[in-house]
Amino acid sequence: MPKQSISLRIAINLFLGLTLSAAAISSTWSKEPFVAGTQPDRRPQYAPVQTAPLPEQARNKEFFTGVTKPVPESLKALQRDQRGWYTPFSRPGMTSYYDIRGWHSKNPDAADTAGKYLRDTYSEWHTRDKMLSARNEDCLQCHQEIMIEKPRAQSPGGVKASDALAWYQSTLSVYEGKQETFHYRHLQSPLAKRLMNLQCNFCHLGHDPRDENLSSHANAVGLESKDFTLRKTVNPETTCLRCHGQFAAELMGLPGPWYEMAAAMGNNCMICHETIRTTRHNVTYLNKDAIEKEGRENADTCYGCHGGRAWYRISYPYPRNPWEGMPEEIPEWAKDRPTQSQARFLPSAVSAQAKPTAASNQKAGGQKQ
Ligand code: HEC
Numbered sequence: 001m002p003k004q005s006i007s008l009r010i011a012i013n014l015f016l017g018l019t020l021s022a023a024a025i026s027s028t029w030s031k032e033p034f035v036a037g038t039q040p041d042r043r044p045q046y047a048p049v050q051t052a053p054l055p056e057q058a059r060n061k062e063f064f065t066g067v068t069k070p071v072p073e074s075l076k077a078l079q080r081d082q083r084g085w086y087t088p089f090s091r092p093g094m095t096s097y098y099d100i101r102g103w104h105s106k107n108p109d110a111a112d113t114a115g116k117y118l119r120d121t122y123s124e125w126h127t128r129d130k131m132l133s134a135r136n137e138d139c140l141q142c143h144q145e146i147m148i149e150k151p152r153a154q155s156p157g158g159v160k161a162s163d164a165l166a167w168y169q170s171t172l173s174v175y176e177g178k179q180e181t182f183h184y185r186h187l188q189s190p191l192a193k194r195l196m197n198l199q200c201n202f203c204h205l206g207h208d209p210r211d212e213n214l215s216s217h218a219n220a221v222g223l224e225s226k227d228f229t230l231r232k233t234v235n236p237e238t239t240c241l242r243c244h245g246q247f248a249a250e251l252m253g254l255p256g257p258w259y260e261m262a263a264a265m266g267n268n269c270m271i272c273h274e275t276i277r278t279t280r281h282n283v284t285y286l287n288k289d290a291i292e293k294e295g296r297e298n299a300d301t302c303y304g305c306h307g308g309r310a311w312y313r314i315s316y317p318y319p320r321n322p323w324e325g326m327p328e329e330i331p332e333w334a335k336d337r338p339t340q341s342q343a344r345f346l347p348s349a350v351s352a353q354a355k356p357t358a359a360s361n362q363k364a365g366g367q368k369q
Pocket residue numbers: 117118120121122123125126130131134138139140141142143200201204207209212233
């Protein structure tokens with residue numbers, strides 16, 4: 001067959017296809033016409049005409065369906081300005097999972113409502129202010145999973161968890177137990193419960209479920225924020241690094257890393273720290289007395305948080321709280337260090353209101369012991 005006629009056939013087929021599908025579309029259109037039609041210079045005959053405004057009550061009901069009470073002022077203003085104009089905001093949207101406002105359900109607040117999961121994703125507990133005031137129980141009413149989940153006994157590739165030890169699991173004498181999850185190791189392990197008092201909001205400072213990007217939309221926190229980093233809900237620099245940085249041998253005047261120096265120092269940090277930087281760990285997220293006691297018995301307790309479980313190549317720039325007998329002269333490296341621990345963790349910052357308590361953490365940590 002000559003080449004030309006093939007392309008002619010294709011053209012005819014294409015033409016037929018196009019006209020057919022156009023016909024299909026126009027028949028749908030005639031059933032559900034666009035409100036304002038397709039000709040910009042005239043309103044179609046079938047377009048609805050508003051003769052009187054809807055009663056206030058009816059409008060409110062539509063507009064505020066599924067909106068958490070008290071209705072925000074900004075939304076009320078929007079509703080006032082909307083008047084009789086069309087808005088998708090007052091019409092039922094998608095169903096099931098996407099039905100955030102419970103349009104398609106008789107009781108939008110019911111726990112089993114399809115849209116509840118998505119609504120909870122946008123729960124106000126995830127906003128910064130609310131999260132900062134949260135106790136562990138507040139988060140755990142929805143997030144029990146983090147206390148219950150266990151790592152796989154075996155990876156899909158067949159590696160047994162018990163065979164996959166990280167370096168500190170065999171080098172630190174204070175490491176115990178089988179492989180556990182991250183949250184377990186910080187909230188529930190015996191060591192964690194003795195030495196620390198971490199609250200959810202020590203690490204979690206709020207996140208934006210829309211997009212974990214610092215500056216992608218008008219309400220984003222902005223690039224200068226230190227609350228979280230791209231695609232992460234927790235900022236490692238301000239949290240993890242405190243207990244997983246390198247041992248700062250150089251500024252301690254030690255000629256080598258701790259694992260080389262330990263023996264010469266009698267395997268004891270106290271040889272120096274009995275008198276140096278003695279004002280330490282006065283923060284609500286650590287159990288100071290237990291740390292001092294156990295650190296005296298075993299330097300691995302101290303080293304564990306100051307180099308022994310290092311995930312980073314740098315150390316945390318600790319605040320330098322003045323201590324008794326502190327030399328007048330400030331060393332060069334310490335000139336820009338804060339001289340007090342972060343205000344929100346000072347014991348004096350904990351007031352009677354809904355602030356984390358040792359008891360609340362104990363409870364959280366105790367859930368799955
Ligand atoms: C009303 C239930 C509810 C409460 C209360 C709640 N959350 Fe959530 N949270 C959710 C849901 C639902 C998601 C979405 C889970 C998902 O995407 O799989 C979520 C997601 C998260 C995520 C993951 C975010 C991400 O994008 O990866 C974190 C972190 C989180 N919540 C922390 C907290 C903390 C901390 C608190 C306490 C201040 C808290 N939540 C309180 C329901 C809740």
